[in-house]
Amino acid sequence: MLLRNVVALTSLLLAGTALAAPPEGFDARIEARLKEVGTPGMAIAIVEDGKVTLAKGYGVRKNGTNDKVTADTIFSTGSTGKAFTAAALAILVDEGKIAWDDKVTDRLPGFQMYDPWVTREITIRDLLVHRSGLGLGAGDLMFVPTTNRTRAEAVHALRYIKPATSFRSAYAYDNVLYMVAGQLIEAVTGQTWEVFVRDRVFKPAGMLKSTTDEADQIKSPDHAFPHARLGGPIRGMGDLTVLDEKGLGRAAAPAGGLAISANDMAKWLLIQLNKGKLPDGKALFSEKQAEEMWKPHINLPTGRAQGAMAPSAPQFSSYALGWTVQDWRGHKIIQHGGAVLGQIATVVLIPEKNVAFSILENAEDGAQLLATQYELLDYYLGLPKVDWGTIVPAFRKERAANALAALEKKQAEPAKVGPSLPxxxxxxxxxxxxxxxxxxxxxxxxxxxxxxxxxxxxxxxxxxxxxxxxxxxxxxxxxxxxxxxxxxxxxxxxxxxxxxxxxxxxxxxxxxxxxxxxxxxxxx
Incomplete structure (x- = not known):
């Protein structure tokens, strides 16, 4: 009798800690959102308490085909890749080859910023936290939409970009300094960023479908194609178009040039929640460096969301090393979004619940990705349900309508003057x-x-x-x-x-x- 009671009690305890499946009706809602908005495909990974609870593809890899998205289909993941560049640097910190507060010029001779003082003072840590003084997106036209220049040439051009603010005084998101981080990895190791991340991050993590090189992504027989709405008065309106797979090119890859599948992303999520430990108990990077990468360094402006979107506004937001640390309705989360031409992604960690998820999409629409992200956050944090599937698309439509109205007003009556010269x-x-x-x-x-x-x-x-x-x-x-x-x-x-x-x-x-x-x- 005693033994039976112990067994029964153990079963109850195990049942109480069982892994939570995705929300009820989740798959059907994802499929419905894809059809409603017209997005071709999506891939989602969810992990909880050290296990994968979902890794699945939805829809198709390319509009107009029957090529299904699977859990192994690789998607361009944009700036979510910044965390991988940070992890690559963390490995070198663990090995004693660099330190976060090393001066960049000590590890990358010849590197220059516009201001000689900033050139002398900028550290490896500064490269990752968007406080260099550069303006928002400064220099991105060097690789958007693509470029025939090398990464070294792009890094060299930084010395000519004037700052928008003083050094370390303000946050402004950039990509170009992650290119510098990639070039620094090559200078320290003798391996390109592509090779180092592939061999020292992807392979140990078991992320064997994922690619660090755009050419390998395009050659993969199971990759998602980029899509965007073109032909309307502004991008995001008009018919869905399959884009040319030109991507961002190798120069910008350390800022957002990875392609990852849902299955592989699940492995990355588990490593993150396990503070750098691999399934075999070995460390990809140390717990000390895991904590360092999640440590906030500079505050982001939060603003206020209006109307039905108000619950989505964080009370605090800050940038760490390749991650944004903020709250979701009062709970701390660690996350990062990503976008390249025709594809978007998000990665979200909820440390207090030991839950993480990623969402990958092969179009720029974004409404269903954001609605799904918010739904999963509410679900795993046990928060009251909000109809994000209705609220987010309505907000996006209103935003586009307001932009169109502003554009039409500007272009309605151009002055019938000029040009001044032949x-x-x-x-x-x-x-x-x-x-x-x-x-x-x-x-x-x-x-x-x-x-x-x-x-x-x-x-x-x-x-x-x-x-x-x-x-x-x-x-x-x-x-x-x-x-x-x-x-x-x-x-x-x-x-x-x-x-x-x-x-x-x-x-x-x-x-x-x-x-x-x-x-x-x-x-x-």
Whole structure:
């Protein structure tokens, strides 16, 4: 009798600690959201208490096909990859090859920022926490949408990008300093970032389907294709289009160039929750470094969400080493989102519940990804249900409608003035100190523009008003921009500035950071 009671009590205790399945009806809701919004596919991984409770694909890899997304389908994961670059550095810290507060110039000779003092003082830690003084997305046009420059060339160009704030005084998200981190790994180890992350992170973690090189991703027979809504008045409206798989190229890979499957992401989530330990008990990185990577360094502005979205606004948010640390309705979470052209991702850790999940999507719509993220957070934290599946898409539609209204108002009545000069006078070779050369040609009375370091970034210029033109890119996946020519007192063009047309263009289209100057003719 005593033995039976012990067995019964043990069964009850085990039942009380059983792993929680995803919310009831979860699969059906995901499928419905994909159909409602028109997103081709999604892959989701959930882990809890050291076990995988879900690793599954939904929908298709490519619109218009029957190629199903599986748990092994690899997706571009964008800036969620920053945590992998941080982990690669953590491995080197554990090995005594670097320290977080080493000066970058001590490990990467020749590295320079615009300000010589910042060049001397910036540390490896500073590369990862977005407090360098650079503006939001500064320098991203060096690799968005892609580039023919090397990572070393992009890192070299940083010395020409002017800061927006003083060093360590403010938060502004950047990608270019993660490129520096990747170049530093190569300088210290003699291995490229791609090889080091593949051999020292992916392989020990058992993430054998995932890739660090874009070429390997595209060659994989089970990879998701990128999609975006193009053809409408702003990106995000119009028909869903399969994008050219040009990605970001190798230069920017340490900032967001990984491709990972749901099964492999589940392994990464388990390592994170287990403070760097692998299933065999060995350490990918030490618990000390795990804690270091989750340690907040600089506060992010939180703002306030309005109306039905109000519960989604964090009370605090800060950036750590490749992670954002914030709260969700009063509970601490560690998370990071990611986006590349045509694909988005999110990774969320809930340490207090020993739960983590990732969501990967092969389109830019985002509403269903965010709704699913919020639903899972509420579920695993035991919070009251909120109909995020209705609220988030409605919010996104309103945001797009407001942006469209602002754009239509701006373009409704352009001044019927200009251009000031004959078309041929605008043609010439121009250059920005950090981006490089841009060519504008007169093709029989019609101007064309060519971003020569960005293959395929070619189009025509249509007059808008005064001496401002608007780009019409041959590749419709590129964000249109205003191009404004500024004259000197003698009527010669002295500089060109640019600005994205869409009020909600992604910050990586940082046209506004360009200051193009005429290139003097070469001496004969």
């Amino acid at each position: 078309v041929a006078r605008y043609a010439g070779n121009y250059a920005d100190v950090w981006y490089g050369p841009i060519n504008i040609k007169d093709n029989g009375g019609k101007l064309s523009i060519d971003f020569t370091r960005t293959p395929g970034m070619v189009g025509t210029l249509e007059h808008f008003q005064y001496d401002t033109f608007k780009t019409v890119w041959n590749d419709k996946s590129m964000e249109p921009a205003y191009v404004t020519f500024q004259m000197g007192p003698e009527g010669n063009i002295e500089r060109i500035t640019m600005k994205a047309v869409s009020p909600i263009a992604d910050f990586s289209w940082d046209y506004h950071d360009l200051e193009l100057r005429p290139v003097p003719p070469a001496r004969k």
